[in-house]
Amino acid sequence: MDLNRLAVRARLRSPWESIDLGVALARRQWWPLFVVWLLPAALVFGATSVWLWDSPSLAIFLVWWLKPVYDRLPLFIASRTLFGESVSVAGALRQFPRQNLRDWFAWLTWRRLSPTRAFDMPVTLLEQSSGAARSARINVLHRKHASAATWLTVTGAHVEMFLSLALMALIYLFIPEQVEIDWLPFLASGELWLQWALNGLYLLVMAAVAPFYIVSGFALYIGRRIELEAWDIEIQFRNLRQRHQRTEKQSARTVVAQLLLLCVLGLATMAPSGSVRAEAPRTPEAARESVDQILSGDDFHRREKVDGWRLKDTEKQEDEFPEWMINFIEWLESLGQDDDREDEPSSYGSLGPLIGGLIELLLWGGAIALVLYLLWQFRDPLRQGLRLRRRPKAPPKAAPExxxxxxxxxxxxxxxxxxxxxxxxxxxxxxxxxxxxxxxxxxxxxxxxxxxxxxxxxxxxxxxxxxxxxxxxxxxxxxxxxxxxxxxxxxxxxxxxxxxxxxxxxxxxxxxxxxxxxxxxxxxxxxxx
Amino acid sequence: MSDITTPNQTTQNETAPTSGPNWQAATAQLAQLRNTVNRLLIGQENVVDQVMVALLASGHVLLEGVPGLGKTLLVRALANCFSGNFRRIQFTPDLMPADVTGHAIYHMAESRFEVRRGPVFTNLLLADEINRAPAKTQAALLEVMQEKQVTIDGEALPTPRPFMVLATQNPIEQEGTYPLPEAELDRFLLKVLIDFPSLDAELRLAAAASSGRIDRQLEQPLPGQLTIEQLRQLQALVPRVALDQQVLSYAVRLVRATRESSQLRRAAGPRASIGLLQAARANALLAGREFALPDDVKAMAIPVMRHRVGLSPDMEIDGETPDSVLAQIIDSVEAPRL
Structure with a gap:
């Protein structure tokens, strides 16, 4: 997978934008995709027409059920095309058995009715992962794009239905008015040839819609990977590196020329050659300094002058945690720590001891407050019980004059x-x-x-x-x-x-x-x- | 040195009044009267004292209490203690003013108008559930309570003396009642609240009432019953009770303090000051003293003022009563300083 040869611009896209991109890609190479999808399907259709001539419904269901088998070749072509390889129809057809080797059973059984088939298929086909690794990967991918992938399937099914009806309507429209057909008995008769004709129409519709569905799901998958693996940034870095390598070669040539010139002009001066390569630091420290310098420059800052009213800057010490609060929180954490198991890492994360300490402190505070309240509430009975007398007020009150x-x-x-x-x-x-x-x-x-x-x-x-x-x-x-x-x-x-x-x-x-x-x-x- | 307002100014060196009324006899009579009423109305000593203060001060009383606390019994007992007349009017929504005061009726045989006197022509008038009558009928009592006379057909007819109205009202039943107008309320010297008796008093009351002793005592003349003349002499003694200038000032300051309080929507008027001094003097006489103390004023302040003040809305919302607010106001007024 060479990102440099990516046929589309690597940038972050919303799911709907990705699907739109998929539709655009499918339109560009619809014909080969259509053919590679239709040929295997037509083979199956032909086979069923031989063996299951009497049950056309079962036959078309079988053809429909095997859709994941036919989907793989269009996906194969689309993936190759995306990275700049051109695959001919014949070449793709030759890949048919190889592409269908992996996970064919799963796709034809429990995954057949998956609503995110077009989105998940590339994981099997391109990443070639299976089992737990595939599940984890699917989870990550689904986290954001599952909804759009499902809607893609729903939309595809509807488009198939609409196109079937439209095609039938088109045929009906082409029947000359002079041909009088009694439609009701004709349709109700359930003639086999009529059903097989309708099956054929449906097969064509499926083949026509499949490229859009498959490539849209693939584009959704690519969009998710661009987001996850930052392809856009990687490509930018690669470009940067290439540019840098080019300038390095140029400066190397300049150095050779300067050295020759210096030799010619005379060695007696012994003048240093100067930091002619200062713009190309070699050590990481120098590179970091250079990066900092560049980052602080105007290129990375947007300066604009804004006029308006605002509050005066006040002391914002409250934003900083005072020392005593940090000590207090540490003390709380130490309260919550289990003394016997200090070495073991807490399974509740770092907040566990803090919350534990807080609860302990609140409980102690509540208990002390309760005792004080009870003492105050029952002060008179207690005083009488202990035979205590209130101390006489030592300073006599100022007597009225x-x-x-x-x-x-x-x-x-x-x-x-x-x-x-x-x-x-x-x-x-x-x-x-x-x-x-x-x-x-x-x-x-x-x-x-x-x-x-x-x-x-x-x-x-x-x-x-x-x-x-x-x-x-x-x-x-x-x-x-x-x-x-x-x-x-x-x-x-x-x-x-x-x-x-x-x-x-x-x-x-x-x-x-x-x-x-x-x-x-x-x-x-x-x-x- | 303070002034003292009494008709016969006593000299400061004498240890007892050498001339004037017989205070000791009056005190003895009052004590007997009080004991007699207390024997009939068991467990309401404070109420009896306040009603007797009003009787001595020639004032009227508004009694407030739930039914069954002996309001009517109190009035009957009081009427029984002296040989006076007692009438009772049950105030109802259809009672007319003429039913209270009386009216002039044309006498066919003699071809002249004859005045029929109403039930107000008595010594003791019990206006039972006064707030059940509409304002028109309640207003019929205004003249007779203030002037102690009734004008019928242009002729002013004085009521017998002593004349006292005891009106009752029920604090809990408000359906179908008419609140007394302020002018009417102001004419009552005291508003007396009758509360439930204590356990001991109720035990004695239940025993006495169930044995029929109270009814028997009410039917026969009581020992030591006063004559009307004796009662009038006692009433005449009240203005002669000595009242120091400081006590007078204290009473007026108490009444005026209600006008400065933000807790009251309606403050007590000058009639309250006059009533308070009268009641304080009567209270002193009832206590066997020929001079009034600041304590007499303080004791009478709430009964005299509780129906003359109106609480502000926020005090009512806070659940305060006129009594509690008045108590706070009294505590904010300095007692007499000498």
Missing amino acids: TLFGLDVRRSSLPADVCAEVLRLWRAGDQRGGLGLLYRATLSHLIERYQFEFGDHLTESECAQLVSLRQQPADGGADEDMRPVSGTLATFVQNLTAAWQQIAYAHRAPASARLEQLCGQWQEVFADAH
Whole structure:
């Protein structure tokens, strides 16, 4: 197989383009192809007409079934022609037994109904492969062109049918009108000679279509091989090599001439001959440099100026994998590696350990998250079960400075609250005195018991809050807050009642009552002094 | 120093009022009245308190609750506690205004018009399922509730005093009902919600009702029954309950806060402020105090305002109720500061 003698241009073709090329080739040498197909078929037809005269249908079926036998000679001629050899009809016919030796049984039995016969036949005939090698080859070839090859067979069958009908119609058209034939009984009679005539017509049609079918399948096969084996590139390289060899010869001649000239001009100068062969590097390194140089030249670049808007170039570091991510992935892979079988190559490819490591990491993460969630969900029962108490908040919250318009800061209070209260009371400022006592009480409650009295709470509600914290066992009080004593709660209730009386009813309590309240105040906040 | 708005200003040095009404007697009477009603209407102490507040403040009450919670029983018990008249109107879609207020009819024999007084001429009027009557009939109550008089044939006829309307409405049946107009709603001092009683209360209620004790008590005059005069004296005591300027300010600030809230489509008007102060005073009197506290205002704020406000559509979509929104608004208002 000499690619240099390829009769068609070696280039990538689509399957339909290849079939088109096949049709064009078949047209160019249709006659010899037709003859070499028809002669063996006609022989078989003649033989069947002798032996099976009574059953013309069986006879034509036999002829039809043996199509792969007749297909080989047209294919032989087409393949030779493609590579520049001319094969005469007689020469081809002489090849008939030899061409039919290989795989004839397979082609006449299980491969007979193959829809890709024309495409597969060259594998048998030209590559001469069989068995597993043939199967592998067919698989590779079919990967892309099987569909087109099938459609070629379907189309060929239809063309045969149309041509048969057309031929019959043509004959009918040529019958003179004067010849009156009663068609229905004529056709229904099933005369043997009529059937044999139709068989003959069909044989001619098959022989006429066969070259197109066979050569189209062959062209499809060649197209696939050009694609697979890069014939086009190989041919280009061969051309390149030939051109190079030609230039080399020319430069060699030039060198001889220059050397002679140098000798003539005088050896005394001892001038170096120069790198006259620089364009023909000999070493691979030099060749590679030369190739790089040429590739970077203008011939291999297309430069064009395009105007338009685009985003500014930003740092594209995210495109590169950071070092930590590579380490992380390697660590993941190491997680997934089976320690016992480190030496064996993984059967799952390189992704196996990575995926395994990822799943292991996710499972561990899920388990830890589940444990944390359960701990958080059941924190209260756990704390109670372990008899743990939340640590008291070390830094006391910043106490509010004013409440109900009262300054409840400790600093705003006098050193001795009770003395000041009694002094005010005796001086006639009863409201001021009781107000001071109430303010001091609130201030101590806020600072020492961390009460949070909202602005919307009334005095009664504040007193109620104090009472609620009195008994932690009732569940009404917050366990984390310091509980108040029953005395303090009662005192707050009494003081609030007295304060409401003076504030809203403008009715002052008796002096003895105030003194009693002062005494209770000193008692409940005794450690404040 | 705050002002105090009471007719007889007390001096700050006195420990008890030296003159004026007998507060202790009034407190005792009210406590007895309350106990009597609570014995009949078991397990609805809050409802009884609020209805009594309205009775003391001479206001009207809109009762809302599912059927079978004793709304009619409450009104009958209340009427039974003092020697007043009790009338009931079942509001129906074909009820006419004249069926409520009364009408003038031509007397053939005497050749003159005679006024037939409607069922509103009573002390306690139970307007049962008020939202079943069309707006025309509901409007017949507007004058009598506000002015406590009925104009028939150009003549203004006053209702007996005390006069109180207790209207009921069913919150779950909306088919074939007419929502009360805002002007009508505004005339009710309180809207009281009756909920299911607790287990303990229902046990006592079931035992008492099945033994027929409640019916027997309703038929005979109760011990310690008040006369109409005594009730009017109690009502006259309410405006004399001392009200500090701070408490007054707190009540008004509460009502005004509803006008600044974006959660409400319709805010409470000045009538709500007036009603809130009246109710707070009555609540103080019922608690045995001759002065009102901010707590009285706070306790009465929701019953006074819940029917006077309208929720914004997004609050309704969020499933909020007037009570929950009002509670949020109340929590945003500072209590009185001295």
